[in-house]
Amino acid sequence: MTAADPAPASPAPQHGHAPKQDRSRVTRERILESTIEALAERGWQATTTTVVAERIGISRGALQHHFRTREDLFLTALDAMFERNLQLTMRDEERLPDGDERFDVLVARIMDYYTSDAFTAALHVWTAAAGEPALRDRILPLEAKFARGVFEQAVELLDADISDERTRRLIQLTLDLARGLGLADVLTDDSARRARIAKFWAGELRSIKRR
Template sequence: MGVVTSPKQDRSRVTRQRLLEAAVSCLAERGWSGSTVSVVAERAGVSRGAAQHHFPTREDLFTAAVEYVAEERSTALRQLFPEGGADRREVVTALVDLFTGPLFRAALQLWVAAANEEQLGTRVAELEARVGRETHRIAVEMLAVDESRPGARETVQGFLDMARGLGLAHLLTDDTGRRARVVAEWARILDGALG
């Protein structure tokens, strides 16, 4: 039996979700300096007061937004490969795709802002550590990696670092063709290194 919620709780949950999704979109499109609570509230179709009720500070809103979308992304990724990855190239492609969408662009904007704002920096570092661990865990699971093998953990981490680099390159140019060749090569490397 599920938890019974009141219409007010349902509205509150929907408002919160709309704010989080709007915050990620704003951050990806406008960057930190162009993303304020007022801009996000307007995009989400709620009042600034309602936004501040859910997220008292700008830092609260944007760190929660990136965390929320990262969790959604992890869930979607696991649903793509419910049995683990049958074809390593497909899994490598899906993992690289994590770093080419609006979530990565929003997270990058948050990282840049965090580098310059001490209060935000601590929160983003904690968030990124959690998201990084979860991404690594998903990669290990989907690539069917035996981390007890020497070098396996470092190989997965190197792959994720490469995927992040491809995401950075994608911010400036559409490198779809080159990325496909790199993905194919990394799938081959992972097959050799991980068995």
């Protein structure tokens, strides 16, 4: 190429046109979020694929392009939202204080985890699964995964020595307590009582054995 030759033209920027795979990913995320919101607000029976599609302004066919069945949609949404909540409420170690206050914050986070929209949505699915064996078979591993994830994060953030039976039981009791309080919050706002219980239970947890 000589000095007189024109430089090759650069491709024109594609303003406002995201790659197809990016648009597909965004749509999928919106579908999952809308599913959790609808389940939490309306329950299992009233949350159909048509309802979810209408909430975000796409066709039912477009939704089924991402999720073949209603059950696939619900279970994928629950898995994704619980994982996101776990990241937001449990794994942000940088914002956890040191000392005794760490127990207060961690117990409050666990309580929040079990009062989220994802937990309320899961309750509706769990209830439906009780009468549908095929759905129950798919739910049980997912529920176990959720519980294991919160337990493992609590152990890590508290530096707990779970070879000690009492320590292991106290952490498991924390999750059971939070789950029960989450159930109590479904019909009425139980936040004031939950905060008092969380404060008391954090004091009990301070007696665990540390590594």
